[in-house]
Amino acid sequence: MRDITQEYSSLTEYAVRVLDIVVIFALAHSAALLRLSVPLHTLSNSHLIVTYFCAALALPMLPRFEFRVLSHKHPFAVTFCQMAASLSLIIGVGVLFVSLTQPSHALSWTWIATWYLLSVASITFIHLLIRTCMQSLRGHGYNQRRVIIIGYGAAGKELHKRAQHHQSTGYVICGLYDASASICPQSGIEIIRDMHTLPSAIQKHHAHEVWITLALNESSQLRQLHYLLRNSLVDVRWIPDTSAMSLLSHKSGDFLGMAAVELNCPPIRDVHGLLKELFDRIFALCVLILLAPILISLALAIKFTSSGPVFFSQPRLGLNGRVFHVYKFRSMQLHAESHQRLTQATRNDPRITTIGRFIRRTSLDELPQFLNVLKGDMSVVGPRPHALPHNDLYKDKLIMYMQRHRVKPGITGWAQINGFRGETDTREKMARRVAYDLHYIKHWSFWMDLKIILWTAFKGWTDRNAF
Numbered sequence: 001m002r003d004i005t006q007e008y009s010s011l012t013e014y015a016v017r018v019l020d021i022v023v024i025f026a027l028a029h030s031a032a033l034l035r036l037s038v039p040l041h042t043l044s045n046s047h048l049i050v051t052y053f054c055a056a057l058a059l060p061m062l063p064r065f066e067f068r069v070l071s072h073k074h075p076f077a078v079t080f081c082q083m084a085a086s087l088s089l090i091i092g093v094g095v096l097f098v099s100l101t102q103p104s105h106a107l108s109w110t111w112i113a114t115w116y117l118l119s120v121a122s123i124t125f126i127h128l129l130i131r132t133c134m135q136s137l138r139g140h141g142y143n144q145r146r147v148i149i150i151g152y153g154a155a156g157k158e159l160h161k162r163a164q165h166h167q168s169t170g171y172v173i174c175g176l177y178d179a180s181a182s183i184c185p186q187s188g189i190e191i192i193r194d195m196h197t198l199p200s201a202i203q204k205h206h207a208h209e210v211w212i213t214l215a216l217n218e219s220s221q222l223r224q225l226h227y228l229l230r231n232s233l234v235d236v237r238w239i240p241d242t243s244a245m246s247l248l249s250h251k252s253g254d255f256l257g258m259a260a261v262e263l264n265c266p267p268i269r270d271v272h273g274l275l276k277e278l279f280d281r282i283f284a285l286c287v288l289i290l291l292a293p294i295l296i297s298l299a300l301a302i303k304f305t306s307s308g309p310v311f312f313s314q315p316r317l318g319l320n321g322r323v324f325h326v327y328k329f330r331s332m333q334l335h336a337e338s339h340q341r342l343t344q345a346t347r348n349d350p351r352i353t354t355i356g357r358f359i360r361r362t363s364l365d366e367l368p369q370f371l372n373v374l375k376g377d378m379s380v381v382g383p384r385p386h387a388l389p390h391n392d393l394y395k396d397k398l399i400m401y402m403q404r405h406r407v408k409p410g411i412t413g414w415a416q417i418n419g420f421r422g423e424t425d426t427r428e429k430m431a432r433r434v435a436y437d438l439h440y441i442k443h444w445s446f447w448m449d450l451k452i453i454l455w456t457a458f459k460g461w462t463d464r465n466a467f
Contacts, residue, residue, distance in 0.1 A: 013270070013271075014271055023122055146208050277376070326372055
């Protein structure tokens with residue numbers, strides 16, 4: 001069954017951040033009415049400036065100070081102290097900013113104190129209420145992330161214990177891998193003895209994450225694990241078991257209170273992913289509206305110059321391997337293809353129609369994919385989606401090939417503006433395209449997307465490899 005709460009958990013988190021801003025802004029007005037009996041806008045400009053400044057500062061700052069409340073004994077006290085400290089800094093910086101820029105206008109300290117206390121109490125209550133609702137949903141099987149732990153030494157056992165004890169995190173252990181016979185059968189958890197069955201176990205349990213907690217003397221298995229998990233579209237976390245040694249320095253993330261190295265988590269996620277998706281939808285809608293006359297003209301030309309439908313669709317792999325149908329303007333005569341083999345278009349391909357040759361050369365056949373972007377199946381910028389037979393062909397020939405699908409496929413991409421378009425009839429051509437796709441995923445930024453879009457708009461519609 002599809003779990004909407006899990007799919008849109010990042011959107012929920014972002015909505016909470018926006019709610020924090022709205023509450024802080026609204027309580028600034030309420031504090032003026034409660035303590036000064038006047039609307040906020042009637043006070044000096046300094047009050048409005050500090051309100052807007054602190055509301056804007058809270059969006060990036062509050063998440064940095066917030067941490068998961070793993071204690072079940074005093075959740076209110078922990079959350080209250082956390083909010084009190086973070087809002088003290090935010091409002092303090094706001095007051096300092098106004099004092100330096102507006103020295104002639106005095107702020108009302110009564111208003112500031114009232115605003116601060118109302119904000120701490122209200123945001124603490126809201127966060128606890130949301131956390132309680134999320135815990136209730138997870139108690140009923142929603143908004144959970146299923147996990148397989150690889151390695152069951154000290155680190156693996158400790159992570160398992162913490163995940164079970166702190167159910168509010170939403171992690172559910174569905175499988176444990178250990179080559180020895182030391183793990184006793186556990187209710188609802190598969191005990192995996194053969195490492196080669198890990199990919200099938202991930203698929204069987206619809207796992208979202210894999211936690212690697214191998215002991216240091218088992219680190220030689222990491223290369224084998226890397227190969228086995230190459231086609232598994234899940235988040236992989238490496239939690240080194242360093243309990244037996246002291247390290248002078250080790251840069252790693254904090255995960256459930258333990259050092260962790262994230263091996264397979266793309267940067268295009270969480271708030272960044274939401275901003276990218278919002279941009280994609282707005283950009284696609286604008287393109288479809290602005291290019292409507294061209295789209296209609298092309299559709300009529302295709303309809304009246306060859307028999308068959310205007311649009312052509314094929315199944316492709318989207319985000320995390322989800323199948324969707326990509327749209328294109330039909331550029332070939334109707335013909336039958338084998339389900340097991342797809343023949344790529346070649347130069348002077350006799351199947352291509354007259355109008356088809358033009359729209360393929362200019363990439364106008366790709367324009368209907370902005371409909372895929374509006375639907376949420378694709379992004380404006382990302383790795384180009386390949387035909388399913390090509391995925392089956394190359395996933396075992398090229399290491400990391402399937403990791404292209406950790407992000408949404410795009411209409412254009414880093415590989416395309418660097419000349420890797422058109423036919424990929426050799427392993428070397430595909431390898432170079434995949435290398436550029438992985439470079440894009442690893443080094444993604446919003447400015448990189450804009451650069452690719454601008455390059456495509458001015459130079460990327462025609463290419464000698466497009467036919």
